[in-house]
Amino acid sequence: MFDGFDVFDIETPGATIHGRRGGSGPPVLLLHGIPETHLMWHKVAPRLAEKYTVVATDLRGWGDSGTPPSTSDHEPYSMRAIARDQIEMMRILGYQQFRLVGHDRGARCAYRLALDEPDAVTRLAVMDVVPIGDVYNRADRAFSLSYWVWSFLAAPAPVPEQFIKAAPAVLVDFMLDTWPEVKDAFPPEVRAAYVKQFSDPATAHAICEEFRAAATVDYQQDEADRGNRKIACPVLFLWSQRGQVAKLYDDPLAIWREWADDVRGEPVPVGHFIPEEAPNETSRRLLDFLG
Numbered sequence: 455m456f457d458g459f460d461v462f463d464i465e466t467p468g469a470t471i472h473g474r475r476g477g478s479g480p481p482v483l484l485l486h487g488i489p490e491t492h493l494m495w496h497k498v499a500p501r502l503a504e505k506y507t508v509v510a511t512d513l514r515g516w517g518d519s520g521t522p523p524s525t526s527d528h529e530p531y532s533m534r535a536i537a538r539d540q541i542e543m544m545r546i547l548g549y550q551q552f553r554l555v556g557h558d559r560g561a562r563c564a565y566r567l568a569l570d571e572p573d574a575v576t577r578l579a580v581m582d583v584v585p586i587g588d589v590y591n592r593a594d595r596a597f598s599l600s601y602w603v604w605s606f607l608a609a610p611a612p613v614p615e616q617f618i619k620a621a622p623a624v625l626v627d628f629m630l631d632t633w634p635e636v637k638d639a640f641p642p643e644v645r646a647a648y649v650k651q652f653s654d655p656a657t658a659h660a661i662c663e664e665f666r667a668a669a670t671v672d673y674q675q676d677e678a679d680r681g682n683r684k685i686a687c688p689v690l691f692l693w694s695q696r697g698q699v700a701k702l703y704d705d706p707l708a709i710w711r712e713w714a715d716d717v718r719g720e721p722v723p724v725g726h727f728i729p730e731e732a733p734n735e736t737s738r739r740l741l742d743f744l745g
Contacts, residue, residue, distance in 0.1 A: 469520035473511030477503025487558020491517035497733035515660025537567035587676030634725035691719030
């Protein structure tokens, strides 16, 4: 897994960022979703590394990256703060511009980074999300029942943290067993790594803080940008043909076209975990788009 990639831990002003780097060529940054770490890219990163220098990281608060203290307004776990770690890490590695790919939570970090640092991101790929502002503005009964994780993890501390502490594998296994169509997409060692991070109290708290930030500061920042700023670079949007994005939104591609002028995309016939369920298809589409 990740043969030929180097492991790193880079100190940024906000948090230590753990990740791997491999390949050669123009830089591409890969960002993970929930309940994953950078390991979610283990089948895609080697394919991309044949053409690019691939950097895959754990977001602030996840995996082996740092878990800095939060504040009452949850700002340290906002996507803007999490994105700052990633751009600082890339600059420390020597990359002023790069292609950016994110899935789920990583996609939310990725589009925020592209909005805040338009000169840094040359191409953006996001998978199986719509922007946070649109999530909350369009939320209804179907959303509250299918995306209950959003409300559960955003509940006031320490309620979700205590439930997670009691049975971390129950939450992680629920996501990994019910969200995908390809049920054997997660090797045992990868699944164990995902459960392990939820078993750490500091990481579990950080993850909850991220969802609390989504409901407050992230939503506010999206609404402040709505109609005032757009993503400057070309955007690729891939979504699960059988997942909740397809069920909740009649035309999710049209939502992204409100946020960027150059948007293309299509559904992928798998569940939520697109890179792990369909690594060959994901790699092909990314290679076609990233240029």
